[in-house]
Amino acid sequence: MKFFGEGLPGVNVDKLTGKLIAIEGADGSGRSTQIRLLTDWLEGHGYATVNVGLKRSNLVSEELEAAMQGNVLSPITFSLFYATDFADQLENIIVPALRAGLLVLADRYIYTLIARDIVRGGNPEWVESLYSIALVPDVVFYLDVAPRFLVERNMQKSAQLDYWESGMDIRLSRDIFDSFIRYQRLMRNEFRRMSEKYNFQVINGNRSPRSIALDLQKHVAPLLGEDRRAANQGIMHANGWL
Numbered sequence: 001m002k003f004f005g006e007g008l009p010g011v012n013v014d015k016l017t018g019k020l021i022a023i024e025g026a027d028g029s030g031r032s033t034q035i036r037l038l039t040d041w042l043e044g045h046g047y048a049t050v051n052v053g054l055k056r057s058n059l060v061s062e063e064l065e066a067a068m069q070g071n072v073l074s075p076i077t078f079s080l081f082y083a084t085d086f087a088d089q090l091e092n093i094i095v096p097a098l099r100a101g102l103l104v105l106a107d108r109y110i111y112t113l114i115a116r117d118i119v120r121g122g123n124p125e126w127v128e129s130l131y132s133i134a135l136v137p138d139v140v141f142y143l144d145v146a147p148r149f150l151v152e153r154n155m156q157k158s159a160q161l162d163y164w165e166s167g168m169d170i171r172l173s174r175d176i177f178d179s180f181i182r183y184q185r186l187m188r189n190e191f192r193r194m195s196e197k198y199n200f201q202v203i204n205g206n207r208s209p210r211s212i213a214l215d216l217q218k219h220v221a222p223l224l225g226e227d228r229r230a231a232n233q234g235i236m237h238a239n240g241w242l
Contacts, residue, residue, distance in 0.1 A: 005132025
């Protein structure tokens with residue numbers, strides 16, 4: 001394991017014996033569903049897990065949510081708020097869990113934050129420097145879903161589109177549906193660029209949850225030191241598919 005940049009002072013990565021698994025993807029990509037399925041599968045095989053994600057810091061999550069509800073965040077404040085939220089979880093949840101040998105599953109990680117900031121006009125070098133303290137995950141999955149499907153899924157889930165996930169703050173369009181499509185296309189392009197730079201596992205998210213879950217499990221099993229063939233058989237037996 002290694003840090004994205006300079007890292008956290010006083011943290012010896014050689015003593016972080018757990019694994020860090022990140023799942024990235026837009027709202028409606030099925031990301032949280034896959035986190036739940038992967039958590040259940042891992043715990044069913046005897047692995048202890050810890051889940052983290054955006055806006056879950058005890059330090060600033062409530063303040064961040066309140067600021068977002070008021071639509072009052074400037075791009076820089078937006079970046080710094082999320083960086084603080086991440087840093088608090090990294091220091092107080094992620095590092096201790098990895099030191100204890102646990103599996104940490106991140107429902108979104110720094111790559112979403114970097115992509116959001118760059119799409120909003122942030123300087124890539126400055127944005128990436130905010131997360132120099134981050135640990136590089138053992139594997140990053142990006143659930144790639146066409147924007148038109150994201151619209152359908154979000155409307156089915158909540159009958160509305162999120163202001164920030166639609167990029168309304170950067171005035172791409174007055175129409176929230178049009179803005180959502182434009183913003184998600186920009187995010188998708190940025191994730192495709194990052195997938196090459198940071199070696200993501202790009203997963204076709206337009207398929208059924210079961211098909212996606214199998215893909216993730218097949219990639220995770222070797223990471224845990226399992227024999228690939230035996231692990232794949234165990235995956236299907238555990239889920240009742242054999």
